[in-house]
Amino acid sequence: MAKMNLLQAINNALDIAMAKHDNVYSFGEDTGAFGGVFRATSGLTEKYGRHRNFNTPLVEQGILGFANGLASQGSYAVAEIQFGDYIFPAFDQIVNESAKFRYRSGNEFNVGGLTIRTPYGGGIAGGHYHSQSPEAYFAHTPGLKIVMPRNPYMAKGLLLSAIFDKNPVLFMEPKRLYRASVGEVPEEEYTLELGKADLVKEGKDITVLAWGAQVEMAEKAAEMAAKDGIDCEVIDLVSLLPWDVDTVAESVRKTGRLIITQEAPITGGFASEVAATIQDQCFLYLESPIARVCGLDTPYPLSHEKEYFVDHLKVYEAIKASMTY
């Protein structure tokens, strides 16, 4: 075990993957010898050479096009998009290509070796274009997997799973926690199963569901609620596609109440998908409406970041409201 922050855990997972297989490649804007603007890929060029960890020209659609081709050739392509906000020029390559590659060819070809890494989320004074949480834009896309770790331990195990998973995986890294989240991480290789939610804290009164950096807000809110005598069950969804309906539904059948919190704007967010599914599956168990605690339906405003941010206080208030419905 070693103490690592989330960035180090990711760097370590990349290192292990590249050591394990010669045909794991890591690339993106500024990810070469410089190691990326967040330094997630630092040291990799030194260790594996400039043909395995390298800079790309500044073109996200090209990064994903290249990555799709490389993965279809049988390699493991780990592409970094510098900020989640800049993934949209690659939207077509991801949604129309990566996601449909295997299906459309009848499994003659596939891009299972593809992993897309990108930092996402707010709370770092990034304004409109360095704060977005675009996961829901991708979650409507059969063929993709989407994973969002909340801490270093999960990041390493999930990233190793993602890289070697036989399907294209979008791996979204909570950049607010890159350095802020520190924890014990095994130094050797290990994997964590994709598609499984993680029970963060057991409780009996109400279920609070989150993913990525937002789990921290759920936990903090649960602590506040505990002082009011409310026993929250906190679940980290971990994977958004496919997502672990059973774990969430089972918890809600037990607690009878559900709060879902996400950073992204509420309308059309992934919280809506969870709410729609759970109201269906747990209809007879629900004691109050499923509440979504989410970003406003506006772009991410710099000067009102604190107000916009879905903090623990907002989640806490929603817990109380649900309990007293």
Added chain:
Amino acid sequence: MAKMNLLQAINNALDIAMAKHDNVYSFGEDTGAFGGVFRATSGLTEKYGRHRNFNTPLVEQGILGFANGLASQGSYAVAEIQFGDYIFPAFDQIVNESAKFRYRSGNEFNVGGLTIRTPYGGGIAGGHYHSQSPEAYFAHTPGLKIVMPRNPYMAKGLLLSAIFDKNPVLFMEPKRLYRASVGEVPEEEYTLELGKADLVKEGKDITVLAWGAQVEMAEKAAEMAAKDGIDCEVIDLVSLLPWDVDTVAESVRKTGRLIITQEAPITGGFASEVAATIQDQCFLYLESPIARVCGLDTPYPLSHEKEYFVDHLKVYEAIKASMTY
């Protein structure tokens, strides 16, 4: 009044808009003198010249980039994307640019004059890439309006509203109905309000909600259900962003039951947003879980199109299941 099919109604709306203002421009791939692959823009070059209705080079991101710039200059830019399936290369220009143009500039600049027209939907033997219903990909984007007409009358009135609306509007045309849907349409200019749902058929037992071409399936299913003595209220949502929560909620408070049907895959679709919101707003009125009748979570398969298609039978079965819950 004149009999028009949906294409003619759209062509007529474009004609009226271009006659009304000199700075209404219509453009897209093959939309020039040829009139577009569906002929929605036919006759416009003849009437308004090749500088007002014209072909673009084959580049969707360029079409939208150009359109954003033209709209920001104060013109009305009506851009056609040949198929909804090919809108994704323009995703960045729409989601990061059109939608945020006014907000990010503090209203110094805006692209309110932008309208994006695109045919969408399945049932025409189009396979993966001529059948998609991508509305939900855009519905998570504050700043956009999204409108989907179901018939010629609505298409004309809504398109005229969209073109002159002060916000960027994504106008999605049900291509399955381009020629199939025929109706009486006033020949003069008229507009229909954006953001308002339309009550297609009153009923008291259950609410069936749809938009675009799918409204036809809701109506047919309602007819079948009527024979079983089930009185359906059928609502056309018309606008997805912003959407008319009140009309839907009011109906569900009356009927106690809601079916939402969409062509797109179920996970992360717009039906999920409606279900999440309505279970919250109508919690105490619901007599059965809100049911979503949607596409499978797969790409759109050609040879199983009939099976994949969300037809009236599937909606009808869902109505019965909800009534007997």
Added chain:
Amino acid sequence: MAKDKQHQLDIVTKPQFIDGSALKIPMLQLLAEDGTIRKGAELPEMDKELALKIFDTMQFIRILDERMIAAQRQGRISFYLSSLGEEAASIGSAAALTDGDMIMGQYREQGALAFRGFTVEQFMNQLFSNERDLGKGRQMPVHYGCADLNFMTIASPLATQIPQATGYAYGQKMDKTGNCTICYFGEGAASEGDFHAALNMAAVYKVPAIFFCRNNGYAISTPSQGEQYAGDGIAPRGVAYGMKTIRVDGNDVFAVYQATQLARKLAVEENEPVLIEGMSYRMAGHSTSDDPTGYRTRDEEDAWRAKDPVVRFQKWLQAQGWINEDEAQKNYDEKKAAVLAALKSAETVPVPHIDEIIEDVYDTPPPHLKQQLEALKAHIRKYPEAYPKTASRIDGGDK
């Protein structure tokens, strides 16, 4: 002119705007339109066997295209897209490659696929979306693909395969396969951002890729010159990316063959990506959904008919004494019979079993897809007459 150190640039002191006229790219032609060898031209080596295989493939594709357009008109298939007039471009280039080289096409390269050995049955199974289609009937007609033949499955979104070719070739280079990737696309698709990304990245990474632009004058109804681009076609862009570039007469199978052969050498031996622009003409409509009389003249079409690549090559073969009219006709008739037979047979093969609807979304179907399939099957069982193609076999053991 002095040199600027940092940029190694020549320095001038008078402002001068440079435009397309600074870079005129000529067109390689070896076989003249009348089937004779151009003065000064030297044909690349091509033995009789290869020459006849090329011609054979050309004939086959002509027949296939013709029959399937007819089949579409008869309502037997939903859609077809012909390569009439462009056979030399795809077949001549494919002939210059080895079987291990990857082919990534746009959709008008049935010639390259046939040259690789895709059988008439395989073509038909795809065109009829039946259960024997390698693509499991999921895509529209002409979206062929075959891993065994290193022919990447065609997909409708334009230009997406171009940066993918760069990535694929990167993998080939790193794996030291000794192979290259050829990527075909139209001059229309070259307007897409993906084209720009692809060629620039290929030049930077020095990958063994051949980018073959079929410039056939149209993108559906949009003429290339002046409406798709204002410059001298696509070739100058290769030069701008610092990539070796050549323009050929796309209707001259020898020019295509020679350029591709040399390009392959540059790609595989020197990791130099190459751009080839083949000038040709789309003789038919864009597809069966299109009627070109709406946007071009008969005269223009006739002018190009005189440049027919198959006729031209046949003349040369006959002059060579490698084939005569009767033999050519006999081959034609045989192939036509084979096409008709395969068509009839493929048409009766059922669509894939309904269970296939959820396969290949992921490597194995996750629980939610299995549930969705079960629900769908229950529904089909309830209304078998509404889903006739799959209902009868839904519970059969023939999956």
Added chain:
Amino acid sequence: MAKDKQHQLDIVTKPQFIDGSALKIPMLQLLAEDGTIRKGAELPEMDKELALKIFDTMQFIRILDERMIAAQRQGRISFYLSSLGEEAASIGSAAALTDGDMIMGQYREQGALAFRGFTVEQFMNQLFSNERDLGKGRQMPVHYGCADLNFMTIASPLATQIPQATGYAYGQKMDKTGNCTICYFGEGAASEGDFHAALNMAAVYKVPAIFFCRNNGYAISTPSQGEQYAGDGIAPRGVAYGMKTIRVDGNDVFAVYQATQLARKLAVEENEPVLIEGMSYRMAGHSTSDDPTGYRTRDEEDAWRAKDPVVRFQKWLQAQGWINEDEAQKNYDEKKAAVLAALKSAETVPVPHIDEIIEDVYDTPPPHLKQQLEALKAHIRKYPEAYPKTASRIDGGDK
């Protein structure tokens, strides 16, 4: 060489690959690095008033950049991005335009904005995201914009403004405004698909647009040569699109001014879009988040320091007798004082009222946004200490 009718192409019979060496684009330089006029060069007309306004703006931008980097280090603003070394490119080009011409920048063109008349207070209000910011404090520092000055609001996504410039210029042409649009972007951004779309469309539509590429050698840490592109920079691409193109020394304000002046004439009078590539160097880090010692050498930076555009221009001005060292220093000190004063004052202005959070998403806030605002305000009222910047004024009448 024969001509092919359809394509007007020269025909050759020997295969020859063409590469970047076929098109070498020189660099226009009028003012040598030592501030003297190059032999053979003729300076464009520039009166004393304009020359001093340009120099003034250069000085101001230097001070602004320097002070704001310091302010960021002190934690007074969150982010800053300097244009050190590239002042001649943005100011020299802006000086060649009229006030009615639209400017669309990337983010390193504060010089052009200052030249247009953006006041030091306006700069500061944006940098401190306060309620006087024209952009209502919504975007990160340096994302300036001003409709009155025809300076489009900067946005972070790279290259998106390039096709927008094509569209904007199309509108100008159709409205017969007699104006053009200038669009700035880096050589890194020129790799994006949007660049390709923009220039090709501009050439096809013949719009009055000037595309000004600031080639400053880096995109964050990525060096241009060999990692961003393999060709001869960005200029050859203009030629490939059939667009008039010129390359200038971006550190020579006269070369920039002259090229832009001529480009404007082509754009406005002949509807000829123009590509200008200005060769320069990003002297500072990419932004305050960046430390360039990780990817480049001191030596390289020093070599470029010798080409400083401001020093060079000052030397010329002094030789001209239009300014002397003392005057320059005095101006400098005055500007510095003004910058410091504006900084101090802007820093104390509050952020926009919380009601602004839902404004401008649409032209008027729809009901769901009003509800979301009300809920947010109720929440802030409950926890005022958690939202100190807005809580105190939440119910004040000062919106």
